[in-house]
Amino acid sequence: MLLFNWICIVVSFDFHLLMIPLIMSVLYVWAQFNKDTIVSFWFGTRFKAYYLPWVILAFNFIIGGSFMNELTGNLVGHLFFFLMFKYPMDLGGRSFLSTPEFLYRFFPNRRGGVSGFGAPPSRRPAAQDPAGGGGGGGGGRHNWGQGFRLGGE
Numbered sequence: 001m002l003l004f005n006w007i008c009i010v011v012s013f014d015f016h017l018l019m020i021p022l023i024m025s026v027l028y029v030w031a032q033f034n035k036d037t038i039v040s041f042w043f044g045t046r047f048k049a050y051y052l053p054w055v056i057l058a059f060n061f062i063i064g065g066s067f068m069n070e071l072t073g074n075l076v077g078h079l080f081f082f083l084m085f086k087y088p089m090d091l092g093g094r095s096f097l098s099t100p101e102f103l104y105r106f107f108p109n110r111r112g113g114v115s116g117f118g119a120p121p122s123r124r125p126a127a128q129d130p131a132g133g134g135g136g137g138g139g140g141r142h143n144w145g146q147g148f149r150l151g152g153e
Contacts, residue, residue: 024073028053032081
């Protein structure tokens with residue numbers, strides 16, 4: 001996704017390569033997957049996540065900033081979402097985008113559990129306190145003593 005976004009942003013001649021357009025494109029895809037999630041914006045404004053990329057674009061337009069970076073990010077995010085998910089899954093079309101195979105060697109597609117980055121640590125038995133838990137000198141516990149009260153003599 002990041003490689004596709006970066007290429008589209010470079011092709012659109014927006015040379016803030018990994019800033020606002022990239023963030024907005026990732027936000028756009030997140031918003032498409034979480035359409036019904038309620039998000040909060042400035043001053044406690046609450047609305048569905050589906051509208052968040054467009055609210056940010058409108059907000060930057062209102063405060064006088066350039067909204068072209070946000071617009072570029074939204075368009076690239078829409079293009080990615082359409083080509084990766086909407087067209088192949090919902091409309092039955094051909095899949096134009098796929099993750100390169102070499103990335104699966106570095107980032108496995110499996111979720112949960114341990115996946116090839118070593119073995120889980122062996123479980124150690126709990127230490128037993130031979131002194132009976134009184135805080136004495138045995139069993140790896142420290143005898144802190146009774147201490148002194150602050151401000152007292």
